[in-house]
Amino acid sequence: MLSVTIRGNDVMFILVEIKSILEVRPISISSTQSLENITAGHVYYLFEDRDVYLEHLITFVKTGLKTGENVLIIESMKNISKINAELDKHFNEEQKSNIRVVNNFDYYFASGDFNTKAMLAHFAKDVILFNRENNSIRTWANVEWASDDPDAEELKFYEATIDEFVLDERMVSVCAYSRTSITPTLDTILKQLHYYQMTDESFTVSDLYKKP
Numbered sequence: 001m002l003s004v005t006i007r008g009n010d011v012m013f014i015l016v017e018i019k020s021i022l023e024v025r026p027i028s029i030s031s032t033q034s035l036e037n038i039t040a041g042h043v044y045y046l047f048e049d050r051d052v053y054l055e056h057l058i059t060f061v062k063t064g065l066k067t068g069e070n071v072l073i074i075e076s077m078k079n080i081s082k083i084n085a086e087l088d089k090h091f092n093e094e095q096k097s098n099i100r101v102v103n104n105f106d107y108y109f110a111s112g113d114f115n116t117k118a119m120l121a122h123f124a125k126d127v128i129l130f131n132r133e134n135n136s137i138r139t140w141a142n143v144e145w146a147s148d149d150p151d152a153e154e155l156k157f158y159e160a161t162i163d164e165f166v167l168d169e170r171m172v173s174v175c176a177y178s179r180t181s182i183t184p185t186l187d188t189i190l191k192q193l194h195y196y197q198m199t200d201e202s203f204t205v206s207d208l209y210k211k212p
C-alpha cells in the first residue's frame with residue numbers, strides 16, 4: 001500500500017495559504033471521461049509528440065476559460081515562446097489575462113529536484129498574481145529535473161502532496177512528463193499517484209491509482 005506522510009510544518013503552512021486563496025469548485029459527473037470534460041482530477045500525461053502535446057495544452061486552456069477558470073501553465077523555457085505564439089493565435093487579450101505561463105526552472109531546478117516546499121511557494125506566488133475576483137484555477141505542468149537519476153522517493157512525496165491538494169481543492173491538474181525521461185519504476189509510481197493517465201492518443205482511469 002502506497003503511503004506518504006507530509007513532511008514538515010513549512011509545506012503544510014504553504015498548502016493552507018494556497019487553499020485560503022483558491023475557490024473550491026463543485027464536481028460535475030460525466031459518463032465519458034476525457035481531458036475536455038473532467039472538472040476535477042490529477043492527470044499523469046506521458047507525452048512523445050511535441051505537436052500533439054501543444055494541441056492538448058491549447059484544448060486544456062480553452063476548456064478552462066469556458067468554465068471560468070484561471071489557467072496556470074508551468075513550462076520549459078525552450079517551449080515558452082512557441083506556446084505564447086499559440087496562445088496569441090487562439091485567445092484575445094481579455095482571455096489571456098486569465099492565462100499565466102511561467103518558467104518551470106524555478107519550480108523544478110532552482111532548489112534541486114522535487115523540492116516540494118520551494119515548488120509550493122512558487123505556486124502560491126503565481127496564484128496570487130491572477131485576478132482575485134476569480135479564484136478558481138487549473139494547472140498544467142511540464143515536469144522536468146536536472147539529475148540523470150531522479151530520486152524516486154522524492155518524486156513520490158512531491159506527487160502525493162500535489163494529489164492530496166488537487167483532491168481537496170477539486171481542481172484539474174495535469175502533470176506532463178516526456179516519455180524519454182521516464183523509467184518503468186517512475187512510470188509505476190506516477191500511475192499510482194494520478195487518478196487519470198493520459199498519452200498522446202488515450203485518456204483513462206489508472207488501474208494502479210492508490211489514494212495517499
